[in-house]
Each structure stands twice: as C-alpha cells, then as structure tokens.
Amino acid sequence: MVLLCGGCGSSSVKTAGAPAEPTTEPPPSMPKIAIVYYSTYGHVKTMADMVKAGVEEAGCEATLLQVPETLPAEVLEKMGAPPKPDVAVADPHTLPEFDGFLFGTPTRFGMASAQMKSFMDATGGLWMKGALVGKPAGIFFSTGSQGGGQETTALTFVTQFAHHGLIFVPIGYSNPKLMDMGEIHGGSPYGAGCLAGPDGSRMPSDLEKDVAKHQGTYFAGVVKKLAAGAA
Ligand SMILES: Cc1cc2nc3c(=O)[nH]c(=O)nc-3n(C[C@H](O)[C@H](O)[C@H](O)COP(=O)(O)O)c2cc1C
Numbered sequence: 001m002v003l004l005c006g007g008c009g010s011s012s013v014k015t016a017g018a019p020a021e022p023t024t025e026p027p028p029s030m031p032k033i034a035i036v037y038y039s040t041y042g043h044v045k046t047m048a049d050m051v052k053a054g055v056e057e058a059g060c061e062a063t064l065l066q067v068p069e070t071l072p073a074e075v076l077e078k079m080g081a082p083p084k085p086d087v088a089v090a091d092p093h094t095l096p097e098f099d100g101f102l103f104g105t106p107t108r109f110g111m112a113s114a115q116m117k118s119f120m121d122a123t124g125g126l127w128m129k130g131a132l133v134g135k136p137a138g139i140f141f142s143t144g145s146q147g148g149g150q151e152t153t154a155l156t157f158v159t160q161f162a163h164h165g166l167i168f169v170p171i172g173y174s175n176p177k178l179m180d181m182g183e184i185h186g187g188s189p190y191g192a193g194c195l196a197g198p199d200g201s202r203m204p205s206d207l208e209k210d211v212a213k214h215q216g217t218y219f220a221g222v223v224k225k226l227a228a229g230a231a
Pocket residue numbers: 038039040041042043044045105106107108109110111142143144145146147148149196200
C-alpha cells in the first residue's frame with residue numbers, strides 16, 4: 001500500500017511495512033533577471049553593477065547584458081568614450097529565458113539612448129509572439145544635469161513596456177534616500193538615477209548607488225512574488 005501525504009507539502013512516499021523513503025524535490029529554480037543596459041562613459045554601467053548586486057542579494061540570478069553599440073568607432077573616439085567593458089552583448093532572442101528585466105540607459109535629449117531604442121526595435125519578433133507578456137520590467141537612468149530628463153526618460157520608455165505587455169515596476173519612495181534634500185542626487189519614484197554632470201565628470205554618488213542597489217533588491221522581490229504566485 002502506498003500512502004501519499006496529500007496537502008502537507010511533502011512528497012514522502014510510505015510503503016506499508018517499509019521505512020519511509022523521503023524523495024528530494026529539486027529546489028525551486030531562482031528567478032532570472034536580465035539587466036540590459038547601454039553606457040557610453042560608464043555611469044549607467046556603474047549603476048547596473050549596483051542593481052545587479054541588489055538582485056543577487058535578494059536571491060535572484062542576475063545577468064548583465066550590454067546592448068550593441070550603434071555608433072562608429074571614430075565617432076566614439078571623438079566623443080571620448082572609453083572601450084566597452086567585458087560584458088556579454090544582449091541578444092533579443094534570449095530575452096524570453098528571463099523572468100524580469102531592468103533596463104539602464106543614459107538620457108539623450110530627454111529620452112533613452114538610440115542604442116537602447118535600436119535594441120528594443122530588434123525585439124519586434126518577440127512582440128509579435130507576445131513572448132514577454134506579463135513579465136515585470138523596470139528602468140534606471142543617468143542624465144548630465146538635474147532637470148535634464150530623469151523622469152521623461154523613464155516615462156517615454158514605458159511605451160516599450162506597454163507594447164510588450166511588460167509590467168512596469170517603479171520603485172516609488174521605497175528607499176527613503178530618494179527624499180533626501182541634503183545633497184543633489186538623481187533617481188525618482190520611476191527608478192534609480194544618477195547625475196553625470198555637464199562634462200560627465202561626476203560619477204554616481206553613494207546615495208545614487210544605494211538607490212540603484214535597492215532597485216535591484218526591490219525588483220527581485222516583486223519578481224519572486226510573481227513567480228511564487230504562478231507556481
Ligand atoms: C547626444 C547626447 C544627448 C544628451 N542629452 C541629454 C539630455 O537630454 N539631458 C541630460 O541631462 N543629459 C544629456 N546628455 C548627457 C548624458 O545623459 C550623459 O552623458 C550620460 O548620462 C552619461 O551616462 P553614461 O556614462 O552611462 O554614458 C546627452 C549626451 C549626449 C552625448
């Protein structure tokens with residue numbers, strides 16, 4: 001006779017007259033989060049590293065991906081851009097493997113960079129199949145100046161989420177440092193942000209990095225809740 005432990009959450013199987021043989025279920029797989037970013041001068045990359053640390057601290061798998069560069073090398077040289085870091089280049093075909101997405105972009109004329117938009121334009125096949133529908137997504141950003149487009153970059157990027165059926169996960173004021181009036185900083189309820197300065201010489205401050213890490217942790221928590229609900 002086989003006794004199944006219905007409803008108790010255990011998969012132990014008992015056979016009458018024989019000692020219990022606990023079967024080990026595979027541990028639930030960690031939700032996978034892709035951090036897809038573009039960075040010319042490294043500010044968004046620094047923020048992406050912090051976001052990644054936050055995602056991992058919250059117990060999710062984080063994969064850093066940089067979108068393909070679209071500018072010719074000679075233009076990048078004239079812009080004073082450093083060489084790209086050793087980070088895997090994002091491929092739209094792999095996106096369905098992930099449970100959630102955090103996109104990072106510098107602001108260009110108040111909105112996402114053309115490199116990021118070009119990558120999103122390459123996701124048309126996924127859009128046609130509805131491959132990303134119902135998955136959570138967030139955004140973080142960098143501007144040269146205050147008022148240079150922190151919120152407009154996030155808000156104009158929400159159209160990408162809407163068309164893909166991605167669920168926008170803003171951070172609200174879940175990190176009180178966003179309210180800090182004691183120092184200049186980027187970031188908003190829409191996502192973590194940094195201020196690069198007009199000449200790009202200002203790297204993300206401790207406060208901005210803290211909010212970026214928080215965004216990773218907060219977002220991972222939402223992804224885990226959604227994954228648990230779907231199980
Ligand atoms: C073509 C161009 C347009 C830009 N437009 C804006 C802008 O609208 N607002 C702003 O604050 N900064 C603007 N910037 C500054 C960038 O946002 C800044 O270089 C970036 O945040 C640095 O991030 P990164 O080091 O990751 O590339 C612009 C820079 C370039 C090259």
